[in-house]
Amino acid sequence: MKNMSLEKIAQACGGVYHGSEEMKQSIVESITTDSRQAAKGCLFVAIPGERVDGHDFIPSVFEKGALAVLSEKELANPAGPYIQVASSLEAVKGIAEYYRQQLDIKVVGITGSVGKTSTKEVIASVLAQKYNVLKTLGNFNNELGLPLTVFRLRDEHQIAVLEMGISHFGEMHRLAKVARPDICVITNIGQCHLEFLKDRDGILRAKTEIFDFLKEDGCIILNGDDDKLDTIEEVKGIKPIFFGVEGQRPVYADEIESLGLSGIACTIHADGESIRVTVPIPGGHMVLNALAATAVGRALGLTMQEIKAGIEALEPVGGRFHIINHGDIQIIDDCYNANPVSMKASLDVLRDAKGRKVAILGDMGELGENEEQMHAEVGYHAAKNKIDLLICTGKISSHMAEAAMANGGCGEVLQVPTMEALLTCLPSLIQSGDTVLVKASHFMHFEKVVKKLQEI
Incomplete structure (x- = not known):
């Protein structure tokens, strides 16, 4: 990595270098926050998380050949040099800003x-x-x-x-x-x-x-x-x-x-x-x-x-309107994220699909005080597009289902309260020749729905 010596990195992030003087000029070959990707010559950035603390993996990354680590803690007898900072997340941005300009x-x-x-x-x-x-x-x-x-x-x-x-x-x-x-x-x-x-x-x-x-x-x-x-x-x-x-x-x-x-x-x-x-x-x-x-x-x-x-030459990305042909059903894997605009756009595409049109939709997050209305608007849009089977899962998506039923248009509307219930009933709901849209905000983990559909 160009101009990325340990000394320069410490200066870029306002950190304190601990280690031998001769190692200060050593050049980092890569930077990672994932101990599994630690390799010879890398700088490992230890980030404390809610479930896992990156500092716990410092000994193992040195064993893998890491050149140095970046730590929020003072380290006792580390196997190599380290840069101590107040915040690893803030330090990463400072280092990246410096590297970008090189x-x-x-x-x-x-x-x-x-x-x-x-x-x-x-x-x-x-x-x-x-x-x-x-x-x-x-x-x-x-x-x-x-x-x-x-x-x-x-x-x-x-x-x-x-x-x-x-x-x-x-x-x-x-x-x-x-x-x-x-x-x-x-x-x-x-x-x-x-x-x-x-x-x-x-x-x-x-x-x-x-x-x-x-x-x-x-x-x-x-x-x-x-x-x-x-x-x-x-x-x-x-x-x-x-x-x-x-x-x-x-x-x-x-x-x-x-x-x-x-x-x-x-x-x-x-x-x-x-x-x-x-x-x-x-x-x-x-x-x-x-x-x-x-x-x-x-x-x-x-x-x-x-x-x-x-x-x-464009190729689809998994979870982003990725079309999967599985046996005699088509799965539209659009489960990575969702908001009212993208939900309606996906339903518009489903409308033009062949066979029975099935939409499996979940909650959309971070919509603020009007979230119920926005979910209802998606349900109305599904009805307008005459979706054959609309399956809504999640607490707020009940408003989608209610709006779709109130406005007619959909062949059938189901409100399935939980992911567990949805995965259990899916095999009995999907038919030969169906085109199935799967979409929700990322926190709903609808990749599980895509996986289940591929097992049917």
Whole structure:
């Protein structure tokens, strides 16, 4: 890792180095918070958790060849040098900020209420047609995950595509301080984290903290179809590039054609050029994701043909509208997370599926005081789309079921109170030829439902 000596790392995080003078100049080869991934030459960061304290694993990581550890505690007779800090989590951000500035690399920062991960995947797939790209893996998009992603960067990487997720004011400011983005992408301003951000104006303020550390010659790419983002006229003298399907944006799509669960086709226009593209993941929202990727690609010098190749090479991510063909049923694994906008979008895609349409939906979290109403709106949307079987699980999702039954439209509506009850009754509810959507907020652990469906 470039310029990452133990001495420099201690300075970057305000820590106190303990160890021999000759080891101070030793270069760290990797940084991890997972003792299972500790390897020769690494820096192990010990983080105290609710159930597990990383400090307990310090002896074992030295046995695996760790160069040093970062600790909140004073260590007695450690097997190697260590850096003592007041807070491991805060130290990680300081180290990541320092390391980011050692690298000559472009950073694309992506945020928004809905579609961050799918947009990140399309952008990374497009940019990989020309550049060596590193992208955020899984859900490593918070104040620990983002630094750990930054630590994976090496000299050979040319572009980092970083997903940035928040739920409180000030978080995005701290993430942006680490990422120092050259390009900022915001997908939309929806109804996530209302418990903490209160309303969509609050979400807009929190998300746009991403601009706080935008490079002076940076680029801003926004969804112009979003009524909140469309109000942004200029940031630090930089005029945003808008994309959308409503009106003639600098980057826009038309001739949109649903291909069912096979994807969605559209014609994308940018800089006076046009391409016909098939996005291999279904849903109208994927057109907007492809447009964001087109805008980023053009900003970084890709041709329209390179952009087309990248979009069409896109592969689904588990838990994010991943279609699984299991015997004679189709499972739409969209269980990683949920909010009212993404729930309705997924139901819209299910509406166009073949066979009997089954939606297994669970609670959505962090919606604030209007959570009951928002769950009811999803139930009404399911009824509007004439879902054949709607199964709702969780305490708040009862409002989905009640709204769907009150408005008619669904063939059958079931309210199953617990996960255990749901897993027990699933085999008797699913029929040959069904297409089954599985979606809920992450805390509901609906990956268990997907696993159970694959056992039927």
